[in-house]
Amino acid sequence: MNKEDNSLQYAVEADQLVKIFNNERVVDGISLQVEKGMIYGFLGPNGAGKTTTIKMLATLLKPDGGSAKVMGYDLQKEANQVRRSISLTGQFASVDEDLTGFENLILIARLVGFSKKGAKNRAHDLLKAFQLEEAGKRQVKKYSGGMRRRIDIAVSILTSPDLLFLDEPTTGLDPRSRNQVWDIIRALSDNGTTIFLTTQYLEEADQLADRIGVIDQGVLIAEGTSKELKASVGAGRLSVHFHTQEDLEKAHQILKSLTDEPIEVNEKGMLLTVPIKDHSDAANAISKLVNEQIQVSDFQMGQPSLDEVFLTLTGKTTKQAEEGGIKHDE
């Protein structure tokens, strides 16, 4: 099948996809290309059209306009071939919560065509690989959030799909579970699975994705590698803590001379925060402060948040974007 088809360059080629709900263009002409083997991150706030786009690409929703090829097959004319080479892990558990983890795996394994025995073996292998051997015997409704995500992904890769869609794979997870899911995603990618994920977190896209598309109100407003995006947005912000009020004030003056960016002053926390363009800016600023004999008690580098990306790209915060957007991204 397609795994052998090395001539295929793009796992996804979307051309002007449109979806209209109640006269609102929830997805308004999205064109993008995802190279085979890469992790593509689709970044945007709630209601931006991420889920709707993913649902169209996974044959769950019919586009109202435009076309797309998924693993080389036409989305509309060859939907069954598309279905055979993809898998989708939805935002809300796409497993049956009343059944056990093991039964869920058997159910889908049988439906994709495994024999009874083949399904059982496959289920056991997957439970082991996802460290759910014990949990496999319990009903999914008794799982923690992280376990649910893992069984969900395990079910998704039963057929070892060429392309895996993950809709907000870590939303609502604690940091430890989130890291586990990240490890799984990286391992899948290392094995050649193309991954198309949506996320609300720049950090997640930054950690995982080879390429990031930023979506707002159904339109792709920026695309590039994490580096390229940050170059346009800035590397993030530098926070510096001081021991004394005097140092804080002195540092404020020095930083003002270094940058035109607005400096946030938090006198109660003895904290200055300033947006920076790249990391050498930060090093430069810190060394200036030290040269001026200012006692720096601590400093931190923060990633730019999705909010800042949005502010830069669209001139509004994600909150404003959500309010302006449409709430169909269920």
Add this chain to the structure above:
Amino acid sequence: MTNKDEQAIDLQKVLNLSEHPKRPSAITASLTFGWRALLKIKYVPEQLFDVTAFPIIFLLMFTYLFGGAISGSTGEYLNFVLPGILVMTVSMITMYTGLDLNKDIEKGIFDRFKTLPIWRPAALVGALLVDMLRYTVASTIMISLGYILGFRPEAGITGIILGILILLLFSFSLSWIWTFLSLIVRSEKALMGISMMILFPLTFLSSVFVDTATMPGWLQKLVDINPITYVVDTVRGFIHGTVTSDLILVVSLISLGLIVIFAPLTMYFYRNHS
């Protein structure tokens, strides 16, 4: 070797699947969905409440409430009314098929089912197959209880089995109305309301409780075109050995008609459900 590395190796192993399995047949897919429905009954046995409690309550209630007034004695009335209540009860229970689907379809797992390269109606057909089993349970309970109360079928066990079989055929067909409605009606409550609105008049204005000859002419005309009347007459006919081939033909045609209309409608809305 760290835990993480081990996991990576296990993952690599499961990802190196040498070949994609073949698409399952329509029958395998339907039976697999049936298996899922059975598991659900195993975990939530309360689901069987409708098929156990309904037949018992309905049979006792109607036999003793109407028996004396309509036939002069409950014993005689039981022989007449039991096949009728059987049809009524099972027809009413079919409604739950729609309610279950309505709840089920809101869950994320239906999105996954839709991305599988399977025969699309399998998810519904599988559930309906298990419902056949539920209807059989309901029928068995009702007839057993009836027997204890003095019900004596004239055509023996064969008549009963044939009667139940044709009732199952009709219920399977009727269920497609509810699966269709469950996809276009948004809330469970509304669905329940609509189902009741259809089922109540349909089952009462029929030959379930009384001989249609006792009704005023205008009502008789109405009752005589009610499909439930045909089903009741056929089941009653099988059980008491008075069935005609015309009746069997009409019920078969009604069932076929329901499937031909509502199965494609259901599938259309199922495909485009978002």
